[in-house]
Amino acid sequence: xxxxxxxxxxxxxxxxxxxxxxxxxxxxxxxxxxxxxxxxxxxxxxxxxxxxxxxxxxxxxxxxxxxxxxxxxxxxxxxxxxxxxxxxxxxxxxxxxxxxxxxxxxxxxxxxxxxxxxxxxxxxxxxxxxxxxxxxxxxxxxxxxxxxxxxxxxxxxxxxxxxxxxxxxxxxxxxxxxxxxxxxxxxxxxxxxxxxxxxxxxxxxxxxxxxxxxxxxxxxxxxxxxxxxxxxxxxxxxxxxxxxxxxxxxxxxxxxxxxxxxxxxxxxxxxxxxxxxxxxxxxxxxxxxxxxxxxxxxxxxxxxxxxxxxxxxxxxxxxxxxxxxxxxxxxxxxxxxxxxxxxxxxxx
Amino acid sequence: xxxxxxxxxxxxxxxxxxxxxxxxxxxxxxxxxxxxxxxxxxxxxxxxxxxxxxxxxxxxxxxxxxxxxxxxxxxxxxxxxxxxxxxxxxxxxxxxxxxxxxxxxxxxxxxxxxxxxxxxxxxxxxxxxxxxxxxxxxxxxxxxxxxxxxxxxxxxxxxxxxxxxxxxxxxxxxxxxxxxxxxxxxxxxxxxxxxxxxxxxxxxxxxxxxxxxxxxxxxxxxxxxxxxxxxxxxxxxxxxxxxxxxxxxxxxxxxxxxxxxxxxxxxxxxxxxxxxxxxxxxxxxxxxxxxxxxxxxxxxxxxxxxxxxxxxxxxxxxxxxxxxxxxxxxxx
Numbered sequence: 001x002x003x004x005x006x007x008x009x010x011x012x013x014x015x016x017x018x019x020x021x022x023x024x025x026x027x028x029x030x031x032x033x034x035x036x037x038x039x040x041x042x043x044x045x046x047x048x049x050x051x052x053x054x055x056x057x058x059x060x061x062x063x064x065x066x067x068x069x070x071x072x073x074x075x076x077x078x079x080x081x082x083x084x085x086x087x088x089x090x091x092x093x094x095x096x097x098x099x100x101x102x103x104x105x106x107x108x109x110x111x112x113x114x115x116x117x118x119x120x121x122x123x124x125x126x127x128x129x130x131x132x133x134x135x136x137x138x139x140x141x142x143x144x145x146x147x148x149x150x151x152x153x154x155x156x157x158x159x160x161x162x163x164x165x166x167x168x169x170x171x172x173x174x175x176x177x178x179x180x181x182x183x184x185x186x187x188x189x190x191x192x193x194x195x196x197x198x199x200x201x202x203x204x205x206x207x208x209x210x211x212x213x214x215x216x217x218x219x220x221x222x223x224x225x226x227x228x229x230x231x232x233x234x235x236x237x238x239x240x241x242x243x244x245x246x247x248x249x250x251x252x253x254x255x256x257x258x259x260x261x262x263x264x265x266x267x268x269x270x271x272x273x274x275x276x277x278x279x280x281x282x283x284x285x286x287x288x289x290x291x292x293x294x295x296x297x298x299x300x301x302x303x304x305x306x307x308x309x310x311x312x313x314x315x316x317x318x319x320x321x322x323x324x325x326x327x328x329x330x331x332x333x334x335x336x337x338x339x340x341x342x343x344x345x346x347x348x
Numbered sequence: 349x350x351x352x353x354x355x356x357x358x359x360x361x362x363x364x365x366x367x368x369x370x371x372x373x374x375x376x377x378x379x380x381x382x383x384x385x386x387x388x389x390x391x392x393x394x395x396x397x398x399x400x401x402x403x404x405x406x407x408x409x410x411x412x413x414x415x416x417x418x419x420x421x422x423x424x425x426x427x428x429x430x431x432x433x434x435x436x437x438x439x440x441x442x443x444x445x446x447x448x449x450x451x452x453x454x455x456x457x458x459x460x461x462x463x464x465x466x467x468x469x470x471x472x473x474x475x476x477x478x479x480x481x482x483x484x485x486x487x488x489x490x491x492x493x494x495x496x497x498x499x500x501x502x503x504x505x506x507x508x509x510x511x512x513x514x515x516x517x518x519x520x521x522x523x524x525x526x527x528x529x530x531x532x533x534x535x536x537x538x539x540x541x542x543x544x545x546x547x548x549x550x551x552x553x554x555x556x557x558x559x560x561x562x563x564x565x566x567x568x569x570x571x572x573x574x575x576x577x578x579x580x581x582x583x584x585x586x587x588x589x590x591x592x593x594x595x596x597x598x599x600x601x602x603x604x605x606x607x608x609x610x611x612x613x614x615x616x617x618x619x620x621x622x623x624x625x626x627x628x629x630x631x632x633x634x635x636x637x638x639x640x641x642x643x644x645x646x647x648x649x650x651x652x653x654x655x656x657x658x659x660x661x662x663x664x665x666x667x668x669x670x671x672x673x674x675x676x677x678x679x680x
Contacts (some may be wrong), residue, residue, distance in 0.1 A: 027575050036601045043574045050567050151400035153562070153588065156619050166595065242562040243590050244618075248402070249561040292555075294571030300528045300557035 003173025008266045011318045012281040015264075019288045019310075026296040039168035040105040043291060052175035053078070053165075053234035055280055057254055059186055062279045063223045065262050067203040069123060069130035071224065074258060076141025077115050077231035078251025079128045081108040082239025083148040086156050095158035105164070115141070116228020120221030133195030138255070145247035155244040165237035175237050182230065187276055196274075199223060203271030253297030257286055264314055285314065369622060391650050392422045394442030396452035398479075399430040403616055407680030408453075408478065408636035415639030421646060432456055435461045443470045449646045451475040457482040457531070464488040465504045473649045477642060479531065486657060490649050493641055493659045496533045500632045501539020503665050504583055504611045507630045508550070509543060511609070516549070519580045522572045523555035524565050524593060526585040532634075533557070536585045536613060553579070558589040565589030569596035584612045587619025587631065594627050605629055615666060623671035636680065 006011060008163040023030040023043070033042035057074050073278045087105035089095055115137060122133035159167075167174045190196030198219050201209040234254070239245045263269065264285055265278025289310055298306050316322045390426055393416065400406050409425075416423035424447060426438035432455045442450050443466060450472055454460060460481045465488070467474055474489040481489070512519050521544065526533030537555075544550045547590075554572050558565040565588060572579065573596060584590035589614035596603040604627045612619055615633040622628045639663045648655050666674070 029574065029577075037599075041600065043571070046567075046570050046574070050570070146400070151406055152403045153618070166599075238563055242566055242595060244561070244562055244591075246561060246588075249559070250563065290567075291571055294568050295575040297554055297556070297575075300525055300555070303528070303557065 002325065008275065009278055009281060012264055012266070012278060012285060012314075015314050015317075016281060016285050016288060019285065019292055022047060023288075023295060027122045027292075030295065035171070039171045043295065045173065047284065047287050048176050048293070049173045049290050051283055052173070052179045052180075053237045053251075054236070054254065054261060055179050055283040056182060056230045056258055057251075058258040058265075058279045058283045059183060059276065060227030061255075061258040062265070062267055062274050062276060063186075063190070063199055063314060064130070065203075065259070065267055065269060066199050066271055066274035066321045067206075067223050068221055068269075069220070069223070070259065070269070071227045071231075072131065072134040072255050073115070073137035073141055074227065074231040074234075075143065075251040075254045076138050077112050077228055078235035078238060078246075078254055079145035079247050080115065080141055080148065080292075081112045081178060081232040081235030082250050083145045083154070083245040083247050083263075084108045084111055085161070085236055086154045086239055086245035087148055087331035089158050089161055090154055092158075095156055096160055097158050101158055101160040104161070105236060108236060109229060112228045112232025112235070113225050114228075116225035116231075119220060119228065120224030123224060124217040131297065144248070145245075145250070149245055150245040151247065153244050153246050157243065161240050162243055163240070164240070165241035167240075167245070175241075176235070176273040178233065183276065185227075185272055190276070200271075200273050203273070213265070217344065233306050258283075260311065261286055264311075264318070266318070350496075356559075373463060377632045381443055390420055390422050391449065391646060392424065392445075394424045394426075394439070394445065394447040394450045396426050396428055396435045396438040396442075396450070398435075398453045398455050399427055403680060404614060404634070404636050408638065411637045411639040411679070412642060413639075415643050419640075419643035419647070428455060430455055432459060436487045437447065439463050439467060443467060443472065445468075447472060448650050449473050449475065451477055451642060453478040454481050455479075461485065461488070465475060475642065475645055475649065477638060491645060491655045491657055493522055493638055493645060493661055494661060495532075495634050495663060496660045497535030497634075498539035498542075499660070500532075500613050500634060500663070501536040501541075502543050503539075503632045504536070504613065504630070505540040505543030507632075507665065508581060508583075509547060512549070519550050520576065520578050521550060521552045521581045522576065522579050524558040524568060524582065524584040524589040525555060526557070526560045526589075528557045530560075532613075533560075533585055539569055540583055558584070558592070559634055560586050560588060562588045562592035565592030566596045567592075570599070571591035573597065573600045573602075579608050581609045581611065584610065587612045587614045587616045587622075587628075590628055591622060594622060616651060617678060620666065620671050620675050623666060623668055624675050626668055629668065631671070633663045633665060637659045 015169055021117060030043045030270050033044060034043065043140060058202050061071060061074065062102060085104045085108040086106060089101060092100040094100065097265045119134050122128045163174050165175050190199065198214050201214060202219045210216045238250050261282035262279050264282035267274040267278060289307060293303050293306060359480060395412060397409055411517060413425065424442060424445065428434035428438060432625050435452060435455055436590055439450060440463065444511060452465055454476065457480060464474060464483065468488060476492040477491050478494045480492055523537065525537055541552065553576050556568045558568045569592065571625065582593055584593060590610055597604040597608055602608055610628045611630045612628055613632045613634055615657065616629045619628065619631055623631050641659065641661060645659065
């Protein structure tokens with residue numbers, strides 16, 4: 001019991017379960033999953049579908065934060081990738097042609113990686129602080145996305161492009177499959193190979209790792225490029241889901257949600273270690289919260305306040321310092337049962 | 349190293365501001381020539397646009413530029429890129445250029461008193477377009493030309509009431525609101541609800557913000573569809589959210605326009621296309637083509653004629669049949 005309590009993912013899981021329970025009480029049929037039009041259909045599926053881009057962006061962000069950096073430009077990269085792909089596809093004579101769509105997707109992803117490399121170059125090559133270096137692309141990138149789409153919303157009619165973010169494969173939303181593949185690859189590269197260790201050591205102390213023979217600069221550049229790639233894929237998903245590119249609004253503020261997901265997942269902003277599973281949990285918590293707000297009908301005027309309250313509570317109960325201050329005078333098991341009760345009360 | 353970088357950045361910034369000055373200089377010189385033009389009775393208008401954030405706005409800009417040319421008005425155009433300080437700068441430069449009339453669409457509602465006082469002191473009349481300012485002192489501007497969002501909401505509500513006037517059954521409505529707190533969202537909501545609430549058979553069972561975007565419109569509609577099994581009508585505050593919702597409805601195995609009736613506002617090209625295709629049932633127009641009215645007002649104001657404090661843009665509504673007719677000739 002004590003070991004479960006001490007597990008670093010215990011509290012995020014508690015929060016997620018509490019949110020789901022809230023829906024069990026307030027929303028009819030929240031847990032019902034049906035087959036419709038040959039694919040799975042239900043609120044839980046929605047959480048995964050709409051959460052998929054956030055999970056991707058947050059995965060890239062996790063590795064960047066593990067190097068004690070931060071990438072504010074992911075929202076702009078999301079917009080640019082979607083804009084570029086949609087522009088390419090809208091120029092095709094046959095928008096459904098698979099090769100045409102694939103090349104559009106390829107070009108968009110290559111550009112995303114290049115943008116990531118640019119960030120990495122600014123951070124590792126020139127030594128600008130990450131928050132400033134990526135702020136440049138955050139601001140400029142949105143302009144670039146609007147330049148690509150000419151400030152308009154570009155609509156495409158391509159069933160092959162639609163598959164990425166809005167389609168289904170083997171009854172599962174295709175976006176979820178992409179996320180699963182990217183996550184599996186990332187987990188393999190960072191946890192089965194030494195890469196994760198290198199990233200963490202650079203985050204812990206870049207100079208010391210360099211002296212120990214790790215190419216800190218190379219690791220940093222690679223991590224930012226990977227973050228750009230993740231944001232690019234997320235951008236394709238978001239734009240493909242609605243078959244259009246919106247340079248202004250696509251991925252707006254997603255960088256903040258991604259950072260929040262990483263933090264909820266227990267990766268410290270100071271870097272040096274990271275938890276991919278925690279990040280996925282964090283992203284799912286954020287998306288569940290959003291879906292919950294829509295389902296139980298929190299008035300739009302109070303939505304932000306409601307979100308802020310839940311996030312504050314999540315962060316507080318996750319903080320060991322806070323827990324020990326509030327609960328430690330009592331016996332520990334009491335503390336464990338008291339926390340979820342408090343959550344439900346506030347959320348209701 | 350750091351010093352060198354900051355020096356570099358500084359140099360870059362200076363270069364930027366210098367080109368900025370350069371471009372405004374060229375602007376000034378063109379004023380000299382247009383000042384000459386003003387003597388031939390040509391009106392010089394300074395127009396400070398919000399930005400180019402949407403197709404609606406681009407159509408608005410294009411129309412104003414075209415009608416200015418037709419009306420023989422010398423237009424000084426500036427794009428504020430959605431920043432108030434840019435707009436204030438543009439207005440101040442128009443004062444220096446001594447234009448005959450200043451028109452602008454305020455990015456935000458508040459914070460205009462100081463700069464508008466300066467304009468007033470320079471004895472230049474001001475016309476607000478599209479968006480209002482919340483200043484108490486209405487003498488600061490001559491007139492406000494723009495859509496009446498409350499009226500748009502009422503038109504949407506009225507169409508719905510007419511559609512269901514013979515039916516006794518309950519009608520379940522869901523609403524996709526615009527960006528929380530924005531004037532079109534507030535007013536379209538209150539106008540619509542005012543009409544619909546008069547009849548108890550209409551129920552607004554869910555109402556959430558979709559931020560005026562397709563992606564959010566789709567996401568919110570997905571949630572609506574799951575938590576409310578019986579939705580008869582969707583009222584979306586703009587076309588884009590409606591278009592997103594259509595995808596959600598199709599994904600749920602329902603037919604948009606038939607199983608769920610859809611009303612939207614704006615009448616953008618994509619929205620009109622969906623209306624003509626039968627996926628949307630009714631669109632309330634929010635007309636960006638206000639150039640002609642603006643030029644007429646400008647001429648009157650410059651000639652010292654009286655104009656009403658509030659001028660509503662000419663707007664209409666579209667049914668599916670009307671959409672099919674007008675779609676080929678639409679400008680935006």
